[in-house]
Amino acid sequence: MSEVTTPSPSPAAPKKMDDIVALCRRRGFIFQSSEIYGGINGFWDYGPLGASLKRNLKNAWWNDVVERELIGPDGNPVDIVGVDCTIIMNPKTWVASGHVGGFNDPMVDCKESKSRYRADHVVVLGSTAPGARLYAFIENDEEQRAAAVKGLTRYEKRDALDPAVHVVRPFMSISAEERARTMGPHAKEAGTLTEPRQFNLMFETHCGAIRDENSLAYLRPETAQGIFANFWNVCDSTRVRVPFGIAQIGKAFRNEVTPRNFTFRSREFEQMEIEFFIRPETANEWYRWWRDWRFSWWQQIGLAGENLILREHDRDELAHYAKEGAGTSDIEYRFPFTAPGFGELEGIAHRADFDLKAHATHCGKGDKMRYFDQEKNERYFPHVIEPSAGADRGTLALLCEAYTPDPSRASGVYMNFAPRMAPVKAGVFPLVNKDGLPEIAERLYRDLRRKHNVEFDEKQSIGKRYARMDEAGTPFCITIDHDGASSGTATIRHRNTQAQDRVALDQIPAWIDERVG
Ligand code: ATP
8 A cells, every 4th residue: 555645634714504504405415304395494304415424323323332342330341222112102101201291491472573482592682771672682693693783772782792781681581571672583673572481392193083182192202201111121021130221212303492503403303312220329420421431422423622512510400300319411512503602412311210200100000110129139210320312413513523614625625524424435436437447446336335335436527526525525535547457456535635545456345444444
C-alpha cells in the first residue's frame, strides 16, 4: 500500500441549520412526510440515505446494548434481553403509568395567528415598568428574539438589552394584565395570547367498530411501559436474575403542541430504551455506571467533540419518584438551532420502583407481584435505572455533527460520518468506461456488497462522483484506473483528507472490513 496524495483539510466554517435541512432534502436523507400534499406538521420520512443512517444508529445501539458483552460496575457481564411490544396497549397501562392523568404540556393559543405554542417554551421581553408593551417569542429562537427587539421603542430597547434589567421572563410567570399587553410571536396586535392550558399529549384512537369511550385506546407515548408490563413475563420465560435489563427500540407518538426544529420535536418518533432492574441499595453505583457508559457510547459513534455534554439535573428538576433516588442526567447535544445551548438526546433516570409498583397495583395483584430473589430468599420490587434515547434526535445529531462545509470541494461540503454510521461505506468507480476497467470495478463491487452497503458509479466525471459521495458521507472511494488495471491495484480516496492510498485489489475487502468494522 502506498500513499499517492495528501491535500490538507480546509479550516472549519460555521454550520447553518437551513443548509443542513437543504442537504437532507436534496440528497434523500430526510423528507417532509406526505410532502406532495403539503406535508403534515411534526412528521418526517427518511429517504434512502437517511433510512440507512438511522438503521446504522439503531443497529449499533441494539448490538452494543443487547448482543455484545458489556462488563458492569460489579465486574460481571451485564445481562440485557430485548423485547418488541405493540404500539397500542390496554389503556389501563397509561392510567397506571400516570400518562392519562398527567402527561400534559401547558399550551397557549394565539387568537389572531391561530398558532399554538408550548407555554413553557415561550418567554416575554420588555420593560417591567407598568403599562410597557411586552413581546413574546420562543426561547432560543434568535430570529424571533431579533423581531421582538425590533418592536421595542428606543427607550424600551435600552432597558431590554441592559443585562442589569432582567426583562426576559417566562410567559408562564406573567400576570393576566401583563398578558393583555403582550404581542404574540406571530401577531400584529397585543393581547391575543390565551391563558396557558394543559394539553394531553397522547394520540387517541378506537379499537373495533364502535367508537365510544369503551373502545378508546392510545398510541404509546413511550416504549418504556411495554417493557414494564412485560417484566413478569420476561422473568418467567427466561433465566434473567436481578440485576438485568430489558431493551426495546420502537415508535412513540406525542401530540406535541409545537413540533419544531426539524425532526428534533416530532409527533411520531423512535425511542431506544433500556429498563435496568436492580436491588435498591445498588442504585447509585448502577446509575453512575449507566450515565457514564451511555455518554461514552455517543462519543464512540461520532459525537466526540465539545458539542456533547452530560448534564446532571438539579434536585428541583427531578421527577417526584426520583427525588430521593440516585439522580437523573441528560446527554445533550449542541444543535445549530439550540446553540449556544444544548438539546436532550438521552435521559438517564433512577425511576426507583415507581413503575413496577404502579402496574402491580393497577392490575389488582399488588405485593404478590414482587420479584423473588432466590439467593437471598427475599421478595421486593426492583428499582430501575432507565437510559432512554431518541433515535431521531440521535440521527439528527449525527447529521449536524457530520455536516462540514468545505469551499475547496466541488460539493462545497462533506458529511463526516464515522465509518460505522455512514450509510454507504464505499463507492467503486471505473475511471473510464472502457479498456476493461468497468469489468474489474464491477467484480470488486460485487465482492464488497456481500458484506457492506457500497455503490457502483460509472457516470459523469470522477470529480462529480467524489462530490456525490462526499455529500452522502461515504468514507472511501475506490477507483480503478489504467495503472491499477495493469498492476492489480486500485486507489482508495479518504473522504476527509482526500488523501489516496494504492491498495492491491485482492486486499481491498479486508482493508474495508478493518475500517468500517
Ligand atoms: P423533551 O423535554 O425534549 O420533550 P422528554 O424529556 O419529554 O424530552 P423523554 O420522555 O425522556 O423526553 O424521552 C426520551 C427521549 O425520547 C428523549 O431524550 C428524546 O431523544 C426522545 N424524544 C422525546 N420526545 C421527542 C419528540 N417529540 N421528538 C423526537 N424525539 C423525542
